[in-house]
Amino acid sequence: MGGHDEKDKWIPQSQDGVGDLFQQVLDRRLSRREVLKSAAVASSVAIIASVNVESAEAQRVTTPSFARIEPAAVTVDDVKVPDGYYARTLIRWGEPLTMEASTHNVWQQSAVHQSQQFGYNCDFVGFLPLPLGSTSSNRGLLFVNHEYTNEELMFPAYDPKKPTRTQVDVGIAAHGASVVEIERAPDGGWRYVRSSSFNRRLTGETPMRISGPAAGHDWMKTSEDPTGTLVRGTLNNCAGGKTPWGTVLTAEENFHQYFANFGKFNRNDSRYAAHRRYGMPAEASERGWELYHSRFDVVQEPNEAFRHGWMVEVDPYNPNSVPVKRTALGRFRHEAATIGIAPNGKVVAYMGDDQQFEYVYKFISAGTYNPRNREANFGLLDEGVLYVAKFNDDGSGSWLPMVFGQGPLIPANGFNSQADVVINTRRAADLLGATKMDRPEDVEPNPVNKKIYVLLTNNSRRGTEGQAATDAANPRAQNRAGHVIEVTETADDYAATTFRWEMFILAGLPSDPTSYFAGYDKSKVSPIGAPDNVVVDNAGNLWIATDGAASAIKYNDGLFAVPVSGAQRGNVQQFFSSVVGSEVCGPEFTPDNRSLFLAIQHPGEGGTFEKPISTWPDRVGLPRPSVITVQAFDNRIIGS
Numbered sequence: 001m002g003g004h005d006e007k008d009k010w011i012p013q014s015q016d017g018v019g020d021l022f023q024q025v026l027d028r029r030l031s032r033r034e035v036l037k038s039a040a041v042a043s044s045v046a047i048i049a050s051v052n053v054e055s056a057e058a059q060r061v062t063t064p065s066f067a068r069i070e071p072a073a074v075t076v077d078d079v080k081v082p083d084g085y086y087a088r089t090l091i092r093w094g095e096p097l098t099m100e101a102s103t104h105n106v107w108q109q110s111a112v113h114q115s116q117q118f119g120y121n122c123d124f125v126g127f128l129p130l131p132l133g134s135t136s137s138n139r140g141l142l143f144v145n146h147e148y149t150n151e152e153l154m155f156p157a158y159d160p161k162k163p164t165r166t167q168v169d170v171g172i173a174a175h176g177a178s179v180v181e182i183e184r185a186p187d188g189g190w191r192y193v194r195s196s197s198f199n200r201r202l203t204g205e206t207p208m209r210i211s212g213p214a215a216g217h218d219w220m221k222t223s224e225d226p227t228g229t230l231v232r233g234t235l236n237n238c239a240g241g242k243t244p245w246g247t248v249l250t251a252e253e254n255f256h257q258y259f260a261n262f263g264k265f266n267r268n269d270s271r272y273a274a275h276r277r278y279g280m281p282a283e284a285s286e287r288g289w290e291l292y293h294s295r296f297d298v299v300q301e302p303n304e305a306f307r308h309g310w311m312v313e314v315d316p317y318n319p320n321s322v323p324v325k326r327t328a329l330g331r332f333r334h335e336a337a338t339i340g341i342a343p344n345g346k347v348v349a350y351m352g353d354d355q356q357f358e359y360v361y362k363f364i365s366a367g368t369y370n371p372r373n374r375e376a377n378f379g380l381l382d383e384g385v386l387y388v389a390k391f392n393d394d395g396s397g398s399w400l401p402m403v404f405g406q407g408p409l410i411p412a413n414g415f416n417s418q419a420d421v422v423i424n425t426r427r428a429a430d431l432l433g434a435t436k437m438d439r440p441e442d443v444e445p446n447p448v449n450k451k452i453y454v455l456l457t458n459n460s461r462r463g464t465e466g467q468a469a470t471d472a473a474n475p476r477a478q479n480r481a482g483h484v485i486e487v488t489e490t491a492d493d494y495a496a497t498t499f500r501w502e503m504f505i506l507a508g509l510p511s512d513p514t515s516y517f518a519g520y521d522k523s524k525v526s527p528i529g530a531p532d533n534v535v536v537d538n539a540g541n542l543w544i545a546t547d548g549a550a551s552a553i554k555y556n557d558g559l560f561a562v563p564v565s566g567a568q569r570g571n572v573q574q575f576f577s578s579v580v581g582s583e584v585c586g587p588e589f590t591p592d593n594r595s596l597f598l599a600i601q602h603p604g605e606g607g608t609f610e611k612p613i614s615t616w617p618d619r620v621g622l623p624r625p626s627v628i629t630v631q632a633f634d635n636r637i638i639g640s
């Protein structure tokens, strides 16, 4: 099978009960493989690496050739980059985004100040060139999400049982997203432009429109909004994606945690089961926003939570634009949405629901992308078909349509419209028999090889008592380190409804018998744990950012380059190491791939205002979530 012996002979050795389960799954696959008579099917068996034919395309690919860094211990409070590169802080929590805004002062913080300053816990980073339509790598807009807040690191003497009104309102204002203009300074590094008229904050209070099938549904109506079409704010925005028409899709992830008192919800109310499937807190919420804002109390305002958990489309080039919650893309703990344009022009959004045993989705638009008329694309994500993925053990897979009236999505099962389907996306996927995954994070098409990479961060409950067992696509019981699946759509068409898949990486320490790096020699790779976000460079290499390496493999989180083709396929190399308590988000390149943006989220998490464990990046006072840039001293393409 091809020239790389190392890649063909890998079979995991069982060391313990976990390994045994893993071995059983493989055995199942192998025996199935033997009975398959079709060479075409057998050749694409998953887990065992596929035939490694080095195509002409693979030969063209530029392979990363930096000197990888060593992983850092979990107490290290600094970032690390390879020789020849430098990292610089671009913008920090609290920095003013307008000329009128106050500079950051933790002793005198207010919601008014915070709503004009860079928010907390930066996650998704999207670079959008300026001017619009250009491919500039010297000037652009940065769209940055602010997923959540660490009140214990933001306020002196914070008491989680008794947050003050000011603390609550600062917290709401520190959520959301920032749009900020950035430019390259005369020294070649990056700086943000405080005076830019593009600069903007979206917060938990910013008015947004609801569009698509759920707009106006009875369950979307509240005492404040009897139309069911307008909502305040966006919360827990994790990762996201950019559209070819220059908008950003930002993902409402763990929205459930803000809605308190579900334990007192009337069990005879038809909305009870719907809320339960999304996991609302039984009593007080973690941040206590319900103390001052009744919309966060599910008993007082039973529908507000239905207005969260969506993908939100924002036009960063128009600071007056109203963000839109695109309900056709379903309601779940959205990690991100990344776009591929199918050969027929349809827009395809790939998405994951980040919770244990939840699903991978995609949406295919009814209309087609118009590259000549930007505004003509603004409604594309309102009409189309949502699909959920089924990964079969034989390496095949299918996208199951989630259409009202089809299959089980009928009135007898409580679905009376497409609005019911999208509001209750998870239950619809349950009924369709989709594959329960190990916490889907980024699901990202690679424009170079047209394959889709599904990052699954971990699932400590996989295969445990009363939970779903291992399967070929989630082969490890108590999966601590996560994995990455490579999906090949039929005919490389993003709009296909069938696919093949194979295991690309089973993350972990190279010494872990169950880890697997596309068949690459494990002794030569960097340890990697808990893959979360990914960006694809112009050569088609993946750059994987992690969240949770500290518990998975006992190192700080980082960024890792990995080629997907050629002799280096699967060779995971660490490029960046982050600070104590943090995860690495973004990642994002400029179009020329010579600048890399990383969001350093929750640095020093685990400490408190009074007892911080990190002082990054200021080296004095509190840690501050920040976006940094990484560049080479000689301005070479990152990693080359």
Ligand code: FEO
Pocket (backbone or CB within 6 Å): 147, 238, 239, 253, 335, 354, 441, 532, 547
């Ligand atoms: Fe907010 Fe799924 O990481």
Ligand code: CA
Pocket (backbone or CB within 6 Å): 238, 239, 335, 441, 532, 533, 547
């Ligand atoms: Ca994430």
Ligand code: CA
Pocket (backbone or CB within 6 Å): 239, 240, 336, 338, 442, 444, 533, 534, 535, 586, 587
């Ligand atoms: Ca991504």
Ligand code: CA
Pocket (backbone or CB within 6 Å): 532, 547, 583
């Ligand atoms: Ca994360």
